Amino acid sequence: MPDLLELTASQASKALEAKEFSADEYLDAWQEAASKDDLNAYLWRDDTRNGERGTGNGSPNGHLGVPIAIKDLFCTEGTPTTAGSRILEGYRPPYTATAVRKLIEAGTPVLGKTNMDEFAMGSSNENSAFGPVLNPWDRERVPGGSSGGSAAAVAGGLAPWAIGTDTGGSIRQPASLCGIVGMKPTYGAVSRYGMVAFASSLDQCGPLTRDVSDAALLLATLQGRDPCDSTSVGIDGGIKPPDREDLKGLRFAVPSGLAMDGVEAGVKSTFAATLKTIEELGGEVGEAALPHADHGISAYYVIAPAEASANLARYDGVRYGLRVPADELLGMYEGTRAAGFGAEVKRRIMLGTYALSSGYYEAYYGQALKVRTKIAEDFAKAFAEFDFVVTPTSPSVAFKLGEKTDDPLAMYLNDYFTVPMPLAGIPAISIPAGLAEPDGGGPQLPVGFQIAGPAFSENAILDAAFALERAIGFDARPPGVG
Amino acid sequence: MIDRDQVLHVARLARLALTEDEVETMARELSGILEHVDRISQLDLDQVEPTDHVVDLENVLRPDEPRPSWPREQILDPAPDPADGAFRVPSPQAEA
Amino acid sequence: MAEYEPVIGLEIHVHLQTRTKMFCGCELSFGDEPNVHTCPVCLAHPGVLPVTNERAIRYALMIAAALGCKVAPRSIFHRKNYFYPDNPKAYQISQYDIPLATGGRLGDVRIHRVHLEEDAAKMIHVGESGRIHGSGASLVDFNRAGTPLVEIVTEPDLRSACEVRAWAQLLQTTVRQLGVSDVQMEEGSLRVDGNVSLRPAGSEELGIKTELKNMNSFKFLERGIEAEIERQRGLLEASEAVIQETLHFDPGSGSLTPLRSKEYEHDYRYFPEPDLVPLAPTEEMLREATEALPELPAERDERYRKELDLSPEVATLLAAEPKSADLFEQVAAQVARRDIPAQVVANWVTGEVAAALRRRDDGSDASNVAPDLLAQLIGMVNSKQLSHTVAKGILPAIIFEGRDPEQLVEEQGLGQIGGGEELEGVVEAAIEAEPEAAEQVREGNQKAIGRIVGAVMKETKGRADGGEVQRLIHDKLGV
Numbered sequence A: 001m002p003d004l005l006e007l008t009a010s011q012a013s014k015a016l017e018a019k020e021f022s023a024d025e026y027l028d029a030w031q032e033a034a035s036k037d038d039l040n041a042y043l044w045r046d047d048t049r050n051g052e053r054g055t056g057n058g059s060p061n062g063h064l065g066v067p068i069a070i071k072d073l074f075c076t077e078g079t080p081t082t083a084g085s086r087i088l089e090g091y092r093p094p095y096t097a098t099a100v101r102k103l104i105e106a107g108t109p110v111l112g113k114t115n116m117d118e119f120a121m122g123s124s125n126e127n128s129a130f131g132p133v134l135n136p137w138d139r140e141r142v143p144g145g146s147s148g149g150s151a152a153a154v155a156g157g158l159a160p161w162a163i164g165t166d167t168g169g170s171i172r173q174p175a176s177l178c179g180i181v182g183m184k185p186t187y188g189a190v191s192r193y194g195m196v197a198f199a200s201s202l203d204q205c206g207p208l209t210r211d212v213s214d215a216a217l218l219l220a221t222l223q224g225r226d227p228c229d230s231t232s233v234g235i236d237g238g239i240k241p242p243d244r245e246d247l248k249g250l251r252f253a254v255p256s257g258l259a260m261d262g263v264e265a266g267v268k269s270t271f272a273a274t275l276k277t278i279e280e281l282g283g284e285v286g287e288a289a290l291p292h293a294d295h296g297i298s299a300y301y302v303i304a305p306a307e308a309s310a311n312l313a314r315y316d317g318v319r320y321g322l323r324v325p326a327d328e329l330l331g332m333y334e335g336t337r338a339a340g341f342g343a344e345v346k347r348r349i350m351l352g353t354y355a356l357s358s359g360y361y362e363a364y365y366g367q368a369l370k371v372r373t374k375i376a377e378d379f380a381k382a383f384a385e386f387d388f389v390v391t392p393t394s395p396s397v398a399f400k401l402g403e404k405t406d407d408p409l410a411m412y413l414n415d416y417f418t419v420p421m422p423l424a425g426i427p428a429i430s431i432p433a434g435l436a437e438p439d440g441g442g443p444q445l446p447v448g449f450q451i452a453g454p455a456f457s458e459n460a461i462l463d464a465a466f467a468l469e470r471a472i473g474f475d476a477r478p479p480g481v482g
Numbered sequence B: 001m002i003d004r005d006q007v008l009h010v011a012r013l014a015r016l017a018l019t020e021d022e023v024e025t026m027a028r029e030l031s032g033i034l035e036h037v038d039r040i041s042q043l044d045l046d047q048v049e050p051t052d053h054v055v056d057l058e059n060v061l062r063p064d065e066p067r068p069s070w071p072r073e074q075i076l077d078p079a080p081d082p083a084d085g086a087f088r089v090p091s092p093q094a095e096a
Numbered sequence C: 001m002a003e004y005e006p007v008i009g010l011e012i013h014v015h016l017q018t019r020t021k022m023f024c025g026c027e028l029s030f031g032d033e034p035n036v037h038t039c040p041v042c043l044a045h046p047g048v049l050p051v052t053n054e055r056a057i058r059y060a061l062m063i064a065a066a067l068g069c070k071v072a073p074r075s076i077f078h079r080k081n082y083f084y085p086d087n088p089k090a091y092q093i094s095q096y097d098i099p100l101a102t103g104g105r106l107g108d109v110r111i112h113r114v115h116l117e118e119d120a121a122k123m124i125h126v127g128e129s130g131r132i133h134g135s136g137a138s139l140v141d142f143n144r145a146g147t148p149l150v151e152i153v154t155e156p157d158l159r160s161a162c163e164v165r166a167w168a169q170l171l172q173t174t175v176r177q178l179g180v181s182d183v184q185m186e187e188g189s190l191r192v193d194g195n196v197s198l199r200p201a202g203s204e205e206l207g208i209k210t211e212l213k214n215m216n217s218f219k220f221l222e223r224g225i226e227a228e229i230e231r232q233r234g235l236l237e238a239s240e241a242v243i244q245e246t247l248h249f250d251p252g253s254g255s256l257t258p259l260r261s262k263e264y265e266h267d268y269r270y271f272p273e274p275d276l277v278p279l280a281p282t283e284e285m286l287r288e289a290t291e292a293l294p295e296l297p298a299e300r301d302e303r304y305r306k307e308l309d310l311s312p313e314v315a316t317l318l319a320a321e322p323k324s325a326d327l328f329e330q331v332a333a334q335v336a337r338r339d340i341p342a343q344v345v346a347n348w349v350t351g352e353v354a355a356a357l358r359r360r361d362d363g364s365d366a367s368n369v370a371p372d373l374l375a376q377l378i379g380m381v382n383s384k385q386l387s388h389t390v391a392k393g394i395l396p397a398i399i400f401e402g403r404d405p406e407q408l409v410e411e412q413g414l415g416q417i418g419g420g421e422e423l424e425g426v427v428e429a430a431i432e433a434e435p436e437a438a439e440q441v442r443e444g445n446q447k448a449i450g451r452i453v454g455a456v457m458k459e460t461k462g463r464a465d466g467g468e469v470q471r472l473i474h475d476k477l478g479v
């Protein structure tokens, strides 16, 4: 019998279908592994065997019995859902998110709920009310965020695969910093129903997996139109298993509009090497101007906080969650929200409230929506000439815990390469491209390579990523894992 | 760029009680962020249409068919201060 | 001292009578136990999303069509942000810079805009809270939260409290006839807020306005507006300033109290609702809405004046009362071939019939009246088989017992006495009985004839035709 924890999810699901081992054996192995969580990756774990096991009907390509780690941003009926916040401590939702329900119906047991930056606001997981997550590659470093728990769990051998959410890079950046695959689908590909809202016009659910095939297998089940989400459309024809071997005839654009200063040397060289690999596979590499992508951070840090300021207003101590009693309403509101939210969440609520307040709307929110239009136009122009736009996923490898916590702006700049895509609503994947030292020296750490394509080009992106993944042959694992 | 009074005004709008220190740091940090964000106000985008939705969908409607509501016990279970089948809150000053 | 002219605009909220709420599948209810019609969506649990009710859109389009508004080719929903326990998401999904429809008119009042939104929950103040002593508490009931609302905003075209009442009632009948709402002010399914300002008569610009809320019946609406007009006139005449504020009408005392600004001054921070996609009514949706419209009071009024030449007063009276109007049209149709003018029928319906129904006051209305019997009765009066007085007398038996007029007249021998010996005899007798009246008539005092006519009617129990009697008296007296 193979080492169950070494199998990818796709391999395991085939083996399970072939009855090489039982779903219970497999689940036990992973529950055992998850129980050894020393990264603070999980906020809650299901160690019973009676966790719902669907029949696998409802699944387009059944991965019956392969358990999954769920970012604690997804509502799961009857089990804790905190969004990494004190204000929801002890809250048990009365319903289950569509994405999770589809997984359960596909026969995927839930291993547990993973740690995250509070309300998905952060790039280091240091904004969790329940403590930071450690990067399995170096426990003094961050796993990235906001889906840091999901990324660390998969990289650290605590889960075969996981789902997270990406608003400005929250799947791709932690995947990059943890040396795994992470994909943000096209806006509307996966239902947002039951996903605790951060920035509704940007949020998307997506896979964090060991390899590209697993990402495809998971996305195949997640995607689809949901009558409970007016903005969901699904992916026409669904997701096929990627099988491409070369990149012949495909054109990859490096954006000329994006500043490469502030990008670590190791990241730059790995990126350059990956471009070479693309050419060796028969792909063409050129340059495309994305003049407005450089303003992505500015637009993003107006739009996301503005939407968040409204989305988080419902946490008011009236119907559920934390309440700090007071003898009049205003005091109850202000006390509850002051006690329930962490510093970063307060900062963004303030920022968003300010940007929407009378006299500032046009200068900030109105202008940001126009920048959004320009960024989308830039991508459209690029995709008229090229199949994909490629960038490093993150300007740096995993940084030290506490390194950026007292400089919010520096923290925000981590999202430089990942925010333009959600602003344009287009899909992008991050795959491990190699290992590199941080500037100023340190351990060898994973570097991610990002591939973005036009809306609903997921199959093309997965195919290209699959070919590239094989050529790169990244097989490093964190110390002590595997 | 954003001063103490603005911070207090916005905090009131957002129903956030801030400590003295928080008011100070908030003013400093928000100013820093807004300074960066302000670069977009230099762009001339008068002729550009704002993007309020990224998916081009229209008229997504639901048939007017009832679904069973939730049992009252269940929806009152997480309530911080349930009373007489309802959610109790301290009265607003205007009525107190 | 300058004369002041009130300038009044209205903001109307109409509950749509759909089966489910605006954005979730919970059933609408009135007067049920608290919080039995709620779900994670209308309680704003984390992660829920709104999905728009198709029937609510259809109903709103019907209202827009009925008010002759122009429907926007593409309108979007906005979030209106404010904290209050009756507002579960802390934002209300409403429409802002691009409403569903604009322009239009009803009667003499121009419509500014019509938009869709959701209603808030109910809050009941309960005084002492269990937990924190010495302070009040409120209970929140979310059954109403998310009820579909159409908000109608008029231009400031009204000039008096009674105009406001009359127009609001016209709006009520109009919307009720669409069958999209039960528009009950008492139950809150019709809410009318007023924006009132005064300006020197003849002046064009508007004065400072106040907003009036909580006038939950037509009577209170009229009173509230009246009170506010008087209050403002008082201030202006004492050359004090009117301050822009929201006033709460107290039905008990009839007084207006300002809502404390601290809780009510808002910066709503509107922005496009990202969870909903734009609304772009298709040709088909618009056609369905217009085709579903019944004939509305305003059109009826028009038609009655133009095609049936009814007097304006009676036309308006009928048009505002669909049931009376239907009765009128059926009867008028039946008697038309005996060429009895529609006006005569209209007078009966709005006059004697309405009066009889009012007197009876048992909830029965014009729809309980059998058109053919009423037509018969009117026909008999017209052909002088029956005097108006007698007809009026037997009307209740016809309306409430469905008796056949012919029979009644038979049984009780109420047939009208035409000309001929019988009546002449009675007239002669009456003249002899009233010598000095007769004398005065001869001397040209026409009023005096009344006494003689009276005597004749008394003798004939009203069965004589007044005109005929006068004619006989005149030639008997040779005048």
Ligand SMILES: [Mg+2]
Binding pocket: C013, C117, C151
């Ligand atoms: Mg309104």
Ligand SMILES: [Zn+2]
Binding pocket: C021, C024, C025, C026, C037, C038, C039, C040, C041, C042, C043, C146
């Ligand atoms: Zn509901």
